[in-house]
Amino acid sequence: MDSLSQLALGAAVGVAVMGRRTAVWKAALWGGIAGTLPDLDALIDHGDAVRNMTLHRAASHSLFWLTLGAPLLAALASRLHGERQHFRRWWLAMWLALVTHPLLDTMTVYGTQLLQPFSDHPFGVGSIFIIDPLYTLPLLAGVVAALAWRGDAAGLNWNRWGLFLSTAYLAWTALAQWHVRGIAEQTLAARGTPARQLLVTPTAFNTVLWRVVAMREDGFEEGYYSLLDPERTIRFQRHDRQPALKAALDDLWAVQRIAWFSHGFYKMQEQGGSALIVDLRMGQEPSYIFTFEVARRGDDGRWVPVTPENIGSRGDLPRGLAWLWQRLRGQDVPPPR
Known part of the structure; x- marks a missing residue:
């Protein structure tokens, strides 16, 4: 997905996991950073255009490597803000913000190598376009509300609803794709040309x-x-x-x-x-x-x-x-x- 969607998803996840244990802006900031980090691989030049394309969303999008990196990012956030007592919660927040990035990317058609280094298979459901406002806007609205209410229950509820609606929209895209695939298969079968x-x-x-x-x-x-x-x-x-x-x-x-x-x-x-x-x-x-x-x-x-x-x-x-x-x-x- 586009960078804005990934940033908004990471921020929303960070706010939802941390709740009132830290300031909302801290949770949103670090969640947004974690949600953006995997795409920094786009800055690497691998030598030619085909390598650059097919090695994007590779090791940096691996669930394995991101899981190993989560405690390091959590340690950095918790120590910078003097919140070592919440290290485990920061760990959970950073892990979820990191791994939801490639999981969301997998819903696009591009190809995400989730299982590196064990497999380089590029997974791609292809049920959502790389930029889709109906997915991104609920997340942005929820994060903005949480920041505006500064951690009050109402703002945190808005953030949860943003996550719920965006996730429900992803489910809708998969359902719509399945529906259209059925129509395509029927059309081709009726012609006798599957x-x-x-x-x-x-x-x-x-x-x-x-x-x-x-x-x-x-x-x-x-x-x-x-x-x-x-x-x-x-x-x-x-x-x-x-x-x-x-x-x-x-x-x-x-x-x-x-x-x-x-x-x-x-x-x-x-x-x-x-x-x-x-x-x-x-x-x-x-x-x-x-x-x-x-x-x-x-x-x-x-x-x-x-x-x-x-x-x-x-x-x-x-x-x-x-x-x-x-x-x-x-x-x-x-x-x-």
Whole structure:
């Protein structure tokens, strides 16, 4: 999730756990710090764009390593504020603020390596967009109320309600995703073309309009479904993924890495003499956030590997948002190309 959501979640958890044992601002401050710390790995340059992408949300998001780090952070907070008698409570607060960060990230589609160092599997439920105001606003309101009431019961109750509502919203996203997946499977089954793999994720900033990607051996289909659509069916559009190009470059580490990290939701394409690999999970056709150049054609026509560079795009944002608002309300309009 975005940094503001993680900060608000960490602060809310800190306030809820510490209660009246310390000043609300201290609990919110340290909870916010703990909730933000795991994302500092984004500042590390691992040498190329593919490594930077696939090593984000790795060791710094490991439940194991964060659990080991929690008592150190708790010791720092309790000693700085002269509250050693509350060390165990600070420990619990810091642990929960730390581990809820990767658990929340896991609800997005990106991929979070929760089980490092025992497994590097990138977990991603994909039921919530990386920025969703309906998740973040209850947390912010609860923390602000707790700070405004300076630890009074009313403010602490607001904070608890913020945590409850945001968590309930996460449950709603999973339920909505399951519902849309069922409709997608029914649509494809009725056509007699079940997908090899199926991806169901919300579009930007909401959980009303969903994007569905059905993978095929030689291509993929993309469709959209709004919970406000009058009919329980999805209209798909087919796109190529150039399997021959994948076969030609299959021995490149960057290609193998993105194929693994995306759980198979990727495509290859040739553009202007460059070979690109595209993560299909984040964006929509033809604009994707993560599009990596991995090779270029030499003078002899052969592919020459290059240091991977991300040339991804978010497309025409104003036009895209205008389409999203129309399609979200159930209007059957084609996506911008």
